[in-house]
Amino acid sequence: MIKITFPDGSTKEYEEGVSPADIAKDISQRLYKNSIAAEVNGQLVDLNYSITQDATVKLITLEDDKAPNIYRHTMSHIMAQAVIHVFGKEKVKLAIGPVIEDGFYYDFDIEGYNISEEDFPKIEEEMKKIIDQDITIIRKEISKAQAKEIFKDQPYKLELLDDIDDDEVSVYIQGDFIDLCRGPHLPSTGYVKHFKLLSVSGAYWRGDEKNKMLQRIYGTAFAKKKDLDDYLNMLEEAKRRDHRKLGPQLNLFMLQPEMAPGMPFILPNGKIILNELMNYSRQVHKRYGYSEVETPQIMNIKLWHQSGHWDHYKENMFFTEKEDMPMAVKPMNCPGHILIYKNSFVSYKDLPIRMFEFGKVHRYERSGTLHGLFRVRAFTQDDAHIFCTKSQMEQEIIKVIELTNEIYSTFGFNYEAILSTMPDDHMGDIEAWERATQALKLALEKSQIKYKIAEGDGAFYGPKIDFHVTDSIGRKWQCTTIQLDFQMPERFEMVYANEKGEYERPVMIHRAIFGSLERFFGILIENFAGEFPTWLAPIQVSVVPVSEKFNEKAKEFARQLEKENIRTFVNDSDSTVSYKIRNEQMKKIPYMIVFGEKEMNSNTINVRTIKGNTAENISRDLFINKIKEEISSRSLNLSF
Structure with a gap:
């Protein structure tokens, strides 16, 4: 027998090999009918998963906050099955079909045919048939050799199989459709009926422009019709507010993809708004004890080797060379601020030093990912770095949170906080990371800020807090970031003289409130639908x-x-x-x-x-x- 522990702490014994479906049925028929998957020892699994040892089990219903990813993943398979039915098995080559925020997509290579939104009604009609048939979805573990035989006519699946090290892989079968997938999925195709196909676009296989361009169909699904209707209404409202349309219309900004891809031109009215944002920010920062600085756009490449950006970020950087000196266009402002710190002797009496800059940075983004002001290659950060002692860092983070509250309240924004922890690709020892992460947690808790944890999503040099603001139609945008860093002071041998006259390393806090000023501008355009409050309006x-x-x-x-x-x-x-x-x-x-x-x-x-x-x-x-x-x-x- 094995012991199953439930979320409320209660336990029950079952035969080895019991499935979540068996457990749900044992508890109540109603729970059995409403369950769609389970969480076993923190891992999402199908209802027919075999539990072979003591485990903590949580049954997932359609009301659970983890349900959308499961049923939207299933819906991507239903869409792929429908596309095959509509266009023919011989013509359709399947790529991948993951879940994304608020929806899903699937990439297809369809011989001799380009899908358009005019094809959506017939694809949706076929999807409804598959849903109405309530086809049982079966998970099978098979050998890679068997999988290669099954997918012998699917080149993208074969490429994916070659990248898998395990001898066995999992496939999901629903009627005449089979797909390579980890899952989990719904028990059958009839659980969720409310969906909509949204758009179609081109997408390079594996995001590499050297590969073939595939056809990507986006869709969404909801457990309740009202939730789908509300979401579609929000999308219509978002179209009306689209900053890419309102920006040129209101003489705010323009884009020149051929001449300066991803690098916005700010027009007269837009410059007025950006100046107002910067003037306001300067006033607030002055009250919070920041000194404004300015650092060069281009600096010697050896600076970026020393900072670690070369090892962790060079693919996103722009480079140039003159007089045999290789230079890099700065993607971040932190190394420049470090050089200012090191320019003079620093005593413990000088700390904390709060350094602030509206710094223009350049980062390479793939052309296919560029999106108005939201995803660009050149933007301005309201970037600041705080250099302090270890005993000061918690209070300094609290002050940054206070500053964030003040600025966000001016625009009527609410927000949620996300604490991101150490990634695999990190600098420094684990002990320093744990100390930094704990300081961020304590600052959030003392500020009475509720937060979620994103494991492994920190920057390469330190953990971080991201603040996601909610706009007037309910969309969330990541703006403020606070990053605690013990690594850069070590790499640059930064010191200050303590009370005893001995040298110690300062702690470095990276933070930006607007984040990208241009991106925040785009958020404001859409939040206010171009109807700016009087203090921001170009013409009042x-x-x-x-x-x-x-x-x-x-x-x-x-x-x-x-x-x-x-x-x-x-x-x-x-x-x-x-x-x-x-x-x-x-x-x-x-x-x-x-x-x-x-x-x-x-x-x-x-x-x-x-x-x-x-x-x-x-x-x-x-x-x-x-x-x-x-x-x-x-x-x-x-x-x-």
């Missing part, structure tokens, strides 16, 4: 004269606003009033003043807002004072 007030005879007085009023540092535009074009109003609304300007006879001959105005509100007979002074207060307080709400 638009004045629209109703005819030419009011132009001069309208400009006089605009000059009055400009003197109060309110960014103002006068639309004195020859167009009709209705056309000018419509044109100004398209610019998503917070406030509009239509300027006519009454406005010219009195001290009152009628105010229209981007939200559709109106306020009549407002005195000019009241309007100016309210707008100034709204701007200075960085309010997210309009005053009228």
Whole structure:
């Protein structure tokens, strides 16, 4: 007999070889019907998995937070089976079909045919048939030789098999479909019925542009129809807010893929917003005791050998050479800040040193991964490094969390924290990593921040905390990162003189709040749908004269606003009033003043807002004072 321990701590004995399905049936018929998989000693497995020794078992139902990955993985197999049915087994070569955030995809090589979204209805119809048939899904362990025979006409599967060291592999069978897969999967195809195919794109096999371009179909699935409907509505809203569309439309930024791939051009309106973000950030950082610095864009390659970037990051770097000196364009700001630290003698009395920079960095990203402002090759980091003693590091991390709270609250963002631990490809000894990880944990707990742990996702030089903000339509974005580093001070032989006059190594904290300034800008465009709060808006007030005879007085009023540092535009074009109003609304300007006879001959105005509100007979002074207060307080709400 073996002992099974359940999540509530209770135990029960079963015969060796018992399956999670047997255990569920033993507990209750209802649990048996609702279970889709199990977690055995922390590992997700199928319901028919054989448990041969004492184990901790948790049964997974469709309501469990781990269920979506299981049923979406199954749905990718259902989609692949449907594609084979629609286009023919002889023509379809299968690649891979993993789960991704909120969905799944499968890569296909279809002889002589390019899939388009027009093909989705017939693929979805075939998927519904497979789901309605409720086909039992069977997992089998077979030898690699058997697998190669089964997949002899599937070149991508054969390549995957060659990369597997084990003598046995697992396959999943559902009716006439078989696929190489670790699993786990649903017990049958009928458990989840609510799905949607979303898009199709090209994808190089294994992400390598030297390989063949495959066809990738993206989809999603949910256990409940309402959840699917809500998700599809969110996607429609996301399309409306797409920063790649709104950016050029609002004169914020442009992209030139042929001339500067992945390197955005910031246009006049966009530069105003970025300057406002930087000015605000500078004010906050000054209050928190940071000193702003600037470091070179290009530095000797030996610096990057010393920092460890050469060994761990060179594939993502750009290089150049002049006068026989090999140089690297900086992908990060930390080595430059270290050189500033080492430029002068440092006493314990000088610590902590908080060094801050809006540093432009360049990182190579594959062309297929570039995406508007979200995935670029050149961007600006609001990067800072704190050099402190070991006794100071916990309090310094707490202060960074406080700074993060202040900045995020200004934009109305909530967030969740992720603590990432030591990766396989790391520098330094395990003891230092454990000490650094514990310091981050304590800082989060003392700040009363709930967090999740991402095992092995830390940077190569230290563990980190990532903050994921939630935008106005529920999407999550990774922005702030805090990384604790004992390795760089060691590699650069950094020291400070302690109370006894002896030299010690400082601790180095890497942190960025916006992260990439351009990416944060893109997040803000989509979060506000281009309707920025007044303090950020490139034009804060638009004045629209109703005819030419009011132009001069309208400009006089605009000059009055400009003197109060309110960014103002006068639309004195020859167009009709209705056309000018419509044109100004398209610019998503917070406030509009239509300027006519009454406005010219009195001290009152009628105010229209981007939200559709109106306020009549407002005195000019009241309007100016309210707008100034709204701007200075960085309010997210309009005053009228």
